[in-house]
Amino acid sequence: MFVQGLKCLFCETVYPVRVGYTCPRCGIVGILDVQYDYARIGRILTRRRLAARSDQSHWRYRELLPIGSNAALPALSVGGTPLTSTPALARHVGLAKLFLKDDGRNATGSLKDRASSVGVVKAREKRRPIIACASTGNAASSCAGMAASMGLKSVIFVPERAPEPKVTQLLIFGATVLRVRGSYEDAFQLCQRSCGKWGWYNRNSGINPYLVEGKKTAGLEIGEQLAWEPTDWVAVSVGDGCTVAGVWKGFRELKALGLIPRTPRILGVQAEGAAPVTAAFLSGEPMRPIEPATLADSIAVGVPRNWKRAVLAVRESGGAMINVSDGEILEAMRYTGRLSGIFAEPAAATAVAGLQRAVAEGCVGRRASAVALITGNGLKDVQSARAAAGQPYDIAPDGAALEEILRERKLIE
DSSP: OOOOHHHTTTTTTEOOGGOOOOOOOTTGGGGGEEEEHHHHHHHEEEEHHHHHOOOOOOOGGGGOOOOOOOOOOOOSSOOOEEEEOOHHOOOOOOOEEEEEEEESSSSSBBTHHHHHHHHHHHHHHTOEEEEEEOSSSHHHHHHHHHHTTTTOOOEEEEEESSOOOHHHHHTTTTTTEEEEOOHHHHEEEHHHEEEEEOOOOOOOOTTTTHHHHHHHHHHHHHHHTTTTOSSSSSEEOOOOSHHHHHHHHHHHHHHTSSSSSSSEEEEEEETTSSOHHHHHHHHHHHOOOOOOOOGGGGGGGGSSSSHHHHHHHHHHHHHHHEEOHHHHHHHHHHHHHHHHSSBBBBBHHHHHHHHHHHTTTTTTOOOEEEEEEEBBGGGGGGHHHHHHHHHOOOOOOOOOOOOHHHHHHHHHH
């Protein structure tokens, strides 16, 4: 393992890896960042050696992950998700070139598998038979699925608004599901207390420094899949802030290792009803908690613990943050599916909606190239998908109205 220590993002103190989840000086707000020996890694992780590796999962970058060389890994495949060029969608959004990184193809249907896979490896390493988290859905289902694949038990705290398909997925994976009559913040606090009381491994990305390391592999893959020539922009939806910070860390590491000549700019996108990170980015002030109100449940976070990590990442990249309405998110679900064949859940479509708005406002140029990170599959939230998609046509068995419908749809003349 090439980890050198853990650095607090607030007081910048560097600690040994045994310190725990957060900075002892700063408390729960003291988010820690994993530090690596890049000089040693750079002698191993070269373009030529990566090209020779047959493993297409995100474990191909294991030198940049906080796991031992002999660590037991989940049987489920994580990473290696497709990066698809979408010319029709690019034209619609107003870009010269647009790629979609479809992380809805991961084992449990979302990018969160990248973090959870690292989480269960660390839980096994620390000999914790139970892993727990609080989540609106995707982190929960990925935690439960990865735990099941490793023979671990999982305890999941979800707010009462969590979509039924996601809750059902948890139950199928055998998790003990605790639906909290309250908000995500209520579920998070109860999970924190429970982990402390019973010694469960805490998978919450808001405080566990190792989970962002799994998420950064999306950035590592994008760099490699683009033949080491990044696009101008990479758009990422933002909830807690861990994903956007992780993706940026991946690109920053590729640049530090000499694998890419430059880094892309990051466009962080929040829903208008859940945008405390954007507010902190624009104001330069500390994040102020809010009560979230958006249909994009995966990014409906009112008290994002990784807000500073996210703000620093977007700022360091020379990027921007932007907000979109729920109406824009639903519309993006619709046109993304129809122009690319990729089914994005609301939080995932938020990245595409953000690019369209950023182009319209002149923040992103029309000659630019971009990647939008599709963080979750649309089947995760069928109710929102139905709202975006509209209704089917009901016709009689004799097809009496069929020709009229086909003409209306311009399928026949």
